[in-house]
Amino acid sequence: MPAASRPAKKTARPSSRELVFGDLWEFDPAPETADPKLKTKCDLFIHGQFVKPSAGKYFDSINPATETKLADIALATNTDVDLAYRSARKAYDSVWGRMPGAERGKYLFRIARLLQDHAREFAIAETLDGGKPIKESRDFDVPMAAAHFFYHAGWADKLEYVSPGRSVKPLGVVGQVIPWNFPLLMLAWKLAPALAMGNTVVIKPAETTSITALKFGEILQEAELPPGVVNIVSGAGETGAAVMGHPAAAKIAFTGSTEVGKIIMRSVAGTDKKVTMELGGKAANIVFDDAPLDQAVEGIVNGIFFNQGHVCCAGSRLLVQESITDAVLTKLKRRIEVLRVGDPMDKNTDLGAINSKEQLNKITELVESGVREGAELYQSPCRLPSKGFFFKPSVFSNVSMSHRVAREEIFGPVLSVLTFRTVDEAIEKANNTAYGLSAGVWTDKGSRILKMSTELKAGVVWANTYNKFDPTSPFGGYKESGFGREGGRQGLIDYCREE
Amino acid sequence: MSRLPITKTPKCYVGGAFIRSESGRVAPLHDARGAFFANIPQCTRKDLRNAVEAAAKAGPGWAKRSAYNRGQILYRLAEMMEARSAELAEAIQIGGSTKADANHEVASSIERLIHYAGWTDKYEQLLGNVNPVASPHFNFTVTEPMGIIGVLTPEEAPLLALITLIAPAITCGNTVIALASESQPYPAIVLGEMLATSDLPGGVVNLLTGQRSELVPTFASHTHLRAISGVANADERKEIRLAAADSVKRVNLRKAEDPTDWPSPKLQGLSAIRELIEFKTTWHPIGA
Amino acid sequence: MSAAPQALRRLLSEIGTVDQVGIEERVAKYTTRSIKKKSKLFGLNLAVSMVDLTTLEGKDTPGKVASLCQKALLPHDQGDVPTVAAVCVYPAMVKHAAKYVKGTPVRIASVATAFPSGQAPLKTRLAEVRAAVADGADEIDMVINRGAFLSGQFSLMQDEIAQVVEACGNATLKVILETSELETYDNIRAASFLAMRVIRPGDFIKTSTGKTSSNATLGNNQVMLDAIRDFFLETGTAIAMKPAGGIRTAKQALHFLIAVKETLGDEWLNNQRYRFGASSLLNDLLRQLEKERTGAYQAPYYFSEAAEAY
Known part of the structure; x- marks a missing residue:
């Protein structure tokens, strides 16, 4: 147990400026144990x-x-x-x-x-x-x-x-x-x-x-x-x-x-x-430099890792304004580090299992193609269970519009990051797809939200939020x-x- | 000495210009008594492609016009038609309609346009809405045009059916490539001349004449056309729906084999517009 | 003041804004974490060690402070429960607390600077700080000049904090933003940065006095943790955090600690970097620890009641 002692300032330890997401306080398994009353x-x-x-x-x-x-x-x-x-x-x-x-x-x-x-x-x-x-x-x-x-x-x-x-x-x-x-x-x-x-x-x-x-x-x-x-x-x-x-x-x-x-x-x-x-979809999730970044990162995570990315409206193409690309990627990786991947029955699990062997193979194949085509792959340092179908939360940066990972629906926890400089470029890149199910926009500027919402060819536009659903809210694609x-x-x- | 009359060369109205087919082909059109009337351009798949390019160019600007402005432009078109209603009626009579029927078809067509001129700034209020979602978000659904609509008109009612099918599409900001009645193409030619003098931007409505059997496959397969509406027979419907699948195109066709009462007010209105729009739903958090 | 919006806008364009709904969705996820068994024991003990056991009432007496100190030193006679981090009292009570806890691991924190309003001349406020330190306070909990902040006089607000820092000498400073009076998350983020820029490594930013309508919430805690993280990564200076007021149950405390774990990581999971300003929280932590130890739910009267300051 940490005892009270003199504050850290007294030791004047030079900081490494890195955060440590270690195992000081590891969570015990918290399995859901109620009986689902399944028939065999x-x-x-x-x-x-x-x-x-x-x-x-x-x-x-x-x-x-x-x-x-x-x-x-x-x-x-x-x-x-x-x-x-x-x-x-x-x-x-x-x-x-x-x-x-x-x-x-x-x-x-x-x-x-x-x-x-x-x-x-x-x-x-x-x-x-x-x-x-x-x-x-x-x-x-x-x-x-x-x-x-x-x-x-x-x-x-x-x-x-x-x-x-x-x-x-x-x-x-x-x-x-x-x-x-x-x-x-x-x-x-x-x-x-x-x-x-x-x-x-x-x-x-x-x-x-x-x-x-x-x-x-x-x-x-x-x-x-x-x-x-x-x-x-x-x-x-x-x-x-x-x-x-x-x-x-x-x-x-x-x-x-x-x-x-x-x-x-x-x-x-x-x-x-x-x-x-x-x-299907290949939604663009567009982050402008004036966006509330921590909430945008949360939206990016929710957009691509919700349900292991098995979501037709997943925000699988992250479009980030060039000036904040590093900041967003750094924050994103840090957030991914604390995502808990593993036993779906554990109440603390954030990402569960890939739905089938077949789907896992498809994801694996597309990720390999991304690496081959020259995109830069980051994967969560998490440990995966030895049995079952699991895939690490993955982020491709330096992706270009022609890469397969930027065009094909992966339907898994794989994000492709592209950059843009101007509003028009963002719109053009977002709309440059045969899909048109959903899109995300992150900015503090109200009129820009409405402009983007108008220009994006998608049936659902989430502005400063992502992957929200409601029975009253029509859902479907262009x-x-x-x-x-x-x-x-x-x-x-x-x-x-x-x- | 009687003056030698100047005969008109019928041309198609595409991209705001009057074109002959790129193929140079024409087909003679005879009036109901069998007398030669004029040579009608026989448009090809390339003409259709060019028309799609023109429509694609005009589309964003047209969609961005204010609803009020679109309404005024539709009304202006009706004014142009009213002023030249005799000419339109004569064009219809070439196909064999009686003068009274032709006059009636022109009048119905003009009324239909007026009807839609009044819809431009209202359909949104009836089709879109705010959705009371259960989370702290403002959520609203608006309509947007689908894009470029392919219109296949029936053989009958060469003006009224054409207007009935075009009007709802442009009311809500789409652009249109319409294929005129193969047997009665001339009213579409005349309508093109009126479109040119209305304030409708070039490329918003493009009218092609020619052989249906040649053009339907391209209408069906061109992936930039986002929807096909109009009238088709069973074979055409199957062909269109087959090809439409490749680009997940919206298909909304009446059956050619079932009689359609074109003047019926049931054929006009909000539902016709709704078939040609997309719903877009936007979410935004409510916070300070 | 016309300067306020421009000054705030300039600052926010530099440090970024906060979306209210988004951050509240984020913190709601902490409340779905399920902490069991050993991890629960660890969390509860950690929380006990982070408590600034507080009494801040007009009716406080040396006797009340004495019992508070005894409770701080020996929270419970069963099990292996750590001492709390500090006792937190009014300046007049510091010397009474010193009699009991000086020389122990429990530190003495004193609110000062005309707590809770701060509405006294600066000279008076600084004198109060010096007096508390002289009487033995190891830590000073000050309030910022909210009026200065809200009217855009950021340098005035920062100058005052800087002078309190100086008056503290070796004492640790905790800067109370009084989040409920700042109202928006944008303001809380802005005020956090303004404060962090003038305090020392290891000093705290703190949510609330506990004397207004709303106090520490997972939302304002998160805004401040995010600010601490951003400031640390930008400057290398590690600032500590203290949510205060409104945290009454062990369950709530665990939610706050999960926020720390997932935002700032292991290095903030200790009482030099994180505290709870609370009075009744300690007893619920003890109840839950006893329940974990014995397996039986515990009646409240098995635990000596602490002051109900909040």
């Missing part, structure tokens, strides 16, 4: 029941932090998907499509409340299955999922206000495919507006993260949602193609990579299906980041037809 065998959720897949096939879902198997997940075939669509169609025709909005809303309110009741279980399940830190699933994913149901519940009986001057009607059955980065939250983003509007749904979670989606079926049962209103079918690409391509789908909604989005768009080209796409919005009044429009 997860069946499909069709017509209000958990049913075995028709072909009897299952695939493994593993914990990416330990590489151990968590559960058998049912593999839905075309037959199962067809069954799900028939159930959804029946539910639409007989119950959900004709139910008064106020009643539909009450079901959604129930779902929101039940999710809150089971929040801890879902958070743990999400972290075990997907690798994200428990503090994120606990403080962000699950509460935000509940909030989305709560927000949209209130819309169900107010739909005449969605589109001024027009009356809106549901579309029918909607097919949805969601990604693995926010499994439960993306499910909520997709289901809540579709259901509020009076559609019924067939939804497919991502192959590596099906557990919380299928567990959500239990919530629907507890809420006594009429059978068939929501059908959850698990599987890989083939199942996804069946969900997107089914002739009964009046509308399809997809969140995932731009590459797969394009494939889906082509696959439904000859149909009348309505389509919305929430695809250009090849997709079309359609999720959240807010604007998000509802995509789930209706107008009369």
